[in-house]
Amino acid sequence: MEFEPVIGLEVHVQLNTQSKLFCSCPTNFGAVPNTHVCPVCLGHPGVLPVLNKQAMENAIKCGLALNCSISLFSKFDRKNYFYPDLPKGYQVSQFDKPLCHKGHVTIVDTGVEKIIGVTRVHLEEDAGKLVHAAHGADSGVDFNRGGIPLLEIVSEPDIRTPDEAYLYLTALKAIVEYLGISDCNMEEGSLRCDANVSIRPKGQKQFGTKTEIKNMNSFRGVQKAISYEIERQKDVILSGEKIVQETRLWNDDKGSTFSMRSKEDAHDYRYFPEPDLVPMVVEQKYIDTLRENLPELPFPRMHRFIEQYGLPEYDADILTGDKAFADYYEQCASVCSEYKMISNWMLSDLIREAGARKISFADAPVTPKMLAEMISLISNGTISGKIAKIVFIEMFDSGKTPSKIIEEKGLVQISNPEELQKVISNVVAQHPAVVAEFKAGKEKSIGFLVGQIMKETKGKANPQLVNTLLREALG
Amino acid sequence: MNLFSKTAAELLELLKNRDISAREIVTSVFNRIESVDSKVNAFAQTDKESALKQADAIDKKRSAGEPLGMLAGIPVALKDNLCRTGYRTSCGSKILSSYKAVYNATVVQKLITADAVFIGNANMDEFAMGSSCERSIYGATHNPWNISCAPGGSSGGSAAAVAADETILALGSDTGGSIRQPASFCGIVGLKPTYGLVSRFGLIAYASSLDQIGPLTKDVYDSALLLENISGYDPSDSTSIKQNPFSYTSTLKESIKGLRIGIPQEYFIGGLDSEVASHIQSAIKLLAECGAEIIDISLPHTEYAVATYYIIATAEASSNLARFDGVRYGYRTEESSDLHDMYFKTRSEGFGDEVKRRILLGTYVLSSGYYDAYYKKAQQVRTLICRDFENAFQKVDCIITPTAPSPAFKISEKIDDPLTMYLSDIFTISVNLAGLPGISIPCGFSSSRLPIGMQIIGKPLGEQTILRCAYTFERNTPFRTMKPTLE
Ligand SMILES: [Zn+2]
Numbered sequence: 001m002e003f004e005p006v007i008g009l010e011v012h013v014q015l016n017t018q019s020k021l022f023c024s025c026p027t028n029f030g031a032v033p034n035t036h037v038c039p040v041c042l043g044h045p046g047v048l049p050v051l052n053k054q055a056m057e058n059a060i061k062c063g064l065a066l067n068c069s070i071s072l073f074s075k076f077d078r079k080n081y082f083y084p085d086l087p088k089g090y091q092v093s094q095f096d097k098p099l100c101h102k103g104h105v106t107i108v109d110t111g112v113e114k115i116i117g118v119t120r121v122h123l124e125e126d127a128g129k130l131v132h133a134a135h136g137a138d139s140g141v142d143f144n145r146g147g148i149p150l151l152e153i154v155s156e157p158d159i160r161t162p163d164e165a166y167l168y169l170t171a172l173k174a175i176v177e178y179l180g181i182s183d184c185n186m187e188e189g190s191l192r193c194d195a196n197v198s199i200r201p202k203g204q205k206q207f208g209t210k211t212e213i214k215n216m217n218s219f220r221g222v223q224k225a226i227s228y229e230i231e232r233q234k235d236v237i238l239s240g241e242k243i244v245q246e247t248r249l250w251n252d253d254k255g256s257t258f259s260m261r262s263k264e265d266a267h268d269y270r271y272f273p274e275p276d277l278v279p280m281v282v283e284q285k286y287i288d289t290l291r292e293n294l295p296e297l298p299f300p301r302m303h304r305f306i307e308q309y310g311l312p313e314y315d316a317d318i319l320t321g322d323k324a325f326a327d328y329y330e331q332c333a334s335v336c337s338e339y340k341m342i343s344n345w346m347l348s349d350l351i352r353e354a355g356a357r358k359i360s361f362a363d364a365p366v367t368p369k370m371l372a373e374m375i376s377l378i379s380n381g382t383i384s385g386k387i388a389k390i391v392f393i394e395m396f397d398s399g400k401t402p403s404k405i406i407e408e409k410g411l412v413q414i415s416n417p418e419e420l421q422k423v424i425s426n427v428v429a430q431h432p433a434v435v436a437e438f439k440a441g442k443e444k445s446i447g448f449l450v451g452q453i454m455k456e457t458k459g460k461a462n463p464q465l466v467n468t469l470l471r472e473a474l475g
Numbered sequence: 476m477n478l479f480s481k482t483a484a485e486l487l488e489l490l491k492n493r494d495i496s497a498r499e500i501v502t503s504v505f506n507r508i509e510s511v512d513s514k515v516n517a518f519a520q521t522d523k524e525s526a527l528k529q530a531d532a533i534d535k536k537r538s539a540g541e542p543l544g545m546l547a548g549i550p551v552a553l554k555d556n557l558c559r560t561g562y563r564t565s566c567g568s569k570i571l572s573s574y575k576a577v578y579n580a581t582v583v584q585k586l587i588t589a590d591a592v593f594i595g596n597a598n599m600d601e602f603a604m605g606s607s608c609e610r611s612i613y614g615a616t617h618n619p620w621n622i623s624c625a626p627g628g629s630s631g632g633s634a635a636a637v638a639a640d641e642t643i644l645a646l647g648s649d650t651g652g653s654i655r656q657p658a659s660f661c662g663i664v665g666l667k668p669t670y671g672l673v674s675r676f677g678l679i680a681y682a683s684s685l686d687q688i689g690p691l692t693k694d695v696y697d698s699a700l701l702l703e704n705i706s707g708y709d710p711s712d713s714t715s716i717k718q719n720p721f722s723y724t725s726t727l728k729e730s731i732k733g734l735r736i737g738i739p740q741e742y743f744i745g746g747l748d749s750e751v752a753s754h755i756q757s758a759i760k761l762l763a764e765c766g767a768e769i770i771d772i773s774l775p776h777t778e779y780a781v782a783t784y785y786i787i788a789t790a791e792a793s794s795n796l797a798r799f800d801g802v803r804y805g806y807r808t809e810e811s812s813d814l815h816d817m818y819f820k821t822r823s824e825g826f827g828d829e830v831k832r833r834i835l836l837g838t839y840v841l842s843s844g845y846y847d848a849y850y851k852k853a854q855q856v857r858t859l860i861c862r863d864f865e866n867a868f869q870k871v872d873c874i875i876t877p878t879a880p881s882p883a884f885k886i887s888e889k890i891d892d893p894l895t896m897y898l899s900d901i902f903t904i905s906v907n908l909a910g911l912p913g914i915s916i917p918c919g920f921s922s923s924r925l926p927i928g929m930q931i932i933g934k935p936l937g938e939q940t941i942l943r944c945a946y947t948f949e950r951n952t953p954f955r956t957m958k959p960t961l962e
Pocket residue numbers: 020023024025036037038039040041042147
């Protein structure tokens with residue numbers, strides 16, 4: 001039997017507002033536990049929440065960027081459950097009237113565009129964090145995180161493969177980063193993802209029983225956890241058993257999921273409208289203004305890159321997947337029109353060298369201006385592509401400009417036919433056997449001769465010219 | 476006459492003329508507490524030393540000619556659910572018996588600005604859930620008019636303290652009648668303001684959409700004066716109304732000629748004590764003689780108010796009280812085997828029966844499968860009750876009803892019968908559901924010399940009107956001057 005997976009993702013994004021959602025405590029990560037707290041976010045008796053308007057604005061921006069409808073009237077609800085990290089015994093969230101709903105994200109899977117629906121985007125407060133003592137049974141709670149604004153972004157069950165899930169997350173992250181409303185750091189927990197996974201026989205309309213997978217801490221982890229879960233569900237069904245609706249935790253070390261709680265012990269959250277807050281009522285004009293001021297988003301930017309710079313979709317997709325990366329590209333492209341070459345250098349050399357040094361490309365000493373200059377030097381024949389590789393690494397290590405490096409190291413390409421003729425004659429004279437082979441029809445042998453010429457010139461010979469002159473010399 | 480038996484207005488006059496000092500007032504009030512509180516038990520705690528210190532500071536300010544607040548030197552008792560930094564705020568509950576507030580409620584801050592003197596916290600039904608002030612870890616409060624009777628609740632301590640002259644002013648909170656009903660039982664003036672007029676920040680919540688803080692005072696003028704000092708927009712309370720401060724004392728004396736008073740037929744039904752009914756009728760007659768126009772009106776959904784209230788209030792309470800879990804502050808059980816056990820024991824031991832009953836009820840009405848039948852339906856009925864009042868206020872400026880169906884009942888008379896107890900708020904509950912202002916003022920005494928209260932209900936933000944009506948009535952009747960004999 002062939003199965004089709006059905007996947008929906010629930011993503012939580014911490015907003016990087018100055019203060020928490022309902023009090024004025026700061027939100028930055030990494031502070032000493034329980035220093036970013038006040039009576040309000042500690043749930044002391046008698047306190048009341050006051051909505052952070054910036055958080056609401058950021059939520060609307062995100063909704064707009066995800067092509068959602070924005071509710072002119074929405075409200076907060078209380079989600080009731082007991083846990084030590086939840087100081088009030090309820091989380092202020094949104095239940096039946098989310099701020100944003102019915103949107104979509106476009107992903108590009110091996111050149112094919114696909115639309116993934118976004119059911120809703122709502123605003124809620126984060127919980128604190130349990131800290132378990134290394135020894136003994138004691139646990140503490142750090143409430144610094146408690147009350148930080150969170151966006152919950154729920155996708156439609158439109159995702160069909162673990163790869164699509166990965167691409168959806170990447171696309172979502174790019175959009176949120178373009179908006180500048182979150183740090184989107186999965187390790188610091190500013191972006192979290194749960195997956196709902198089910199499978200059904202191919203062709204069947206009805207959904208199978210789903211499980212909810214939690215505790216993934218990277219996009220690759222999400223991809224792996226979903227792959228594992230799909231296989232596990234197949235095995236269960238093929239062995240004649242039924243899928244149990246439950247929550248399962250992903251264990252990244254073991255590469256498997258295990259059951260956490262079944263539907264029977266699922267919470268009844270007893271949602272009801274939060275009486276301490278008034279509904280969020282926004283005007284269409286306000287939404288329109290926010291929409292007009294949205295930055296260019298990754299997907300439209302990708303299409304513009306294809307159009308404007310003639311790039312393949314693959315290149316444009318990667319370049320625009322990260323705002324700073326795309327900005328880097330455009331800074332190069334504004335002074336150098338070798339658009340494809342810029343892309344090639346960024347996608348291979350820049351990423352590789354930065355990766356090898358464990359730094360972000362943004363921290364690399366190679367500025368867009370330097371890269372553009374180097375590419376211009378290649379295109380006007382001053383240096384060869386091969387020399388450029390040396391120049392690039394030197395730029396990366398010293399931060400010197402390409403012209404300076406070329407000058408210091410004497411790397412200018414030899415494009416003088418007379419100078420090259422001499423070298424060619426020598427090489428041809430030194431290797432009569434190879435020349436004979438070539439003449440006998442062994443085309444490949446010319447490569448050896450070119451190599452020798454390059455060696456003689458320390459790689460500075462203009463390759464095209466060498467090729468032409470060598471063939472002439474060999475008659 | 477002793478200073479403790481005077482009103483705030485009288486004392487302010489004496490203070491202004493430097494006939495007396497704030498220290499003398501506080502001393503007098505504490506003498507009174509020491510002589511009668513063993514009978515009344517109006518307080519959860521008092522702090523004489525701190526009160527004298529506050530009084531001295533104000534006297535010093537006055538003699539130095541520094542500017543003084545509007546209530547400079549006047550003793551005020553807080554209900555035990557209003558947070559004041561560093562002071563125990565326990566809501567009459569074991570679960571908060573050791574809790575010291577870490578910030579000031581907005582009303583407390585306003586009273587500090589007004590230079591009022593805090594003398595202590597008044598007793599209350601645990602978490603403001605009750606109508607008799609019997610359900611408190613500090614024991615029952617007794618009605619100063621008859622110490623075998625309940626003072627009403629939940630602000631019973633505030634009401635009894637004012638009636639027994641153990642304080643000059645008091646603050647209470649009113650969720651379903653918790654200011655007005657005890658005011659009625661104790662023969663004093665109790666005002667529940669329009670929802671949102673007084674900030675709830677720092678009031679330990681019972682039911683957020685119904686709670687309001689308000690004054691309990693010896694007369695209508697003091698009520699207006701205290702309201703003036705505690706009301707106003709507060710950015711810390713999102714449900715607070717954006718309203719400029721208003722001088723309620725300045726319009727009290729205006730005539731009520733032509734004032735249209737509505738009498739809702741639904742409030743004069745079986746179950747209403749005949750003495751209460753006849754005193755209210757005489758009161759209405761007197762107001763007519765003062766120039767008011769009396770108009771019969773109907774509030775057809777009145778009969779659903781109690782049921783609606785007990786669904787909405789308990790639903791909100793079940794959530795509001797979830798924070799008392801033993802994790803961060805307050806009572807925690809001595810020993811527990813795991814987290815669930817800790818929650819279970821802490822809350823089982825920390826809350827009293829009535830609180831548990833309401834948490835259970837509220838949890839039930841919000842549960843999946845029951846939400847639509849209870850909570851949602853109750854919200855719909857609440858809208859109908861609001862509409863009843865909106866329609867009525869097309870025709871009238873205020874509405875008069877009895878405050879409670881009977882005078883004070885005996886202590887422990889109703890404690891084992893929650894449904895009967897719930898009915899003692901039958902006339903006050905609708906006002907909370909509709910978010911309206913309501914005031915209770917004394918309008919007579921029963922044959923057994925227990926006070927009877929009359930409720931005047933106003934339009935939203937109609938405090939000025941109901942205070943004026945109450946003031947006119949008060950000035951034409953002798954009840955204000957009548958005091959219980961405690962010694
Ligand atoms: Zn805070």
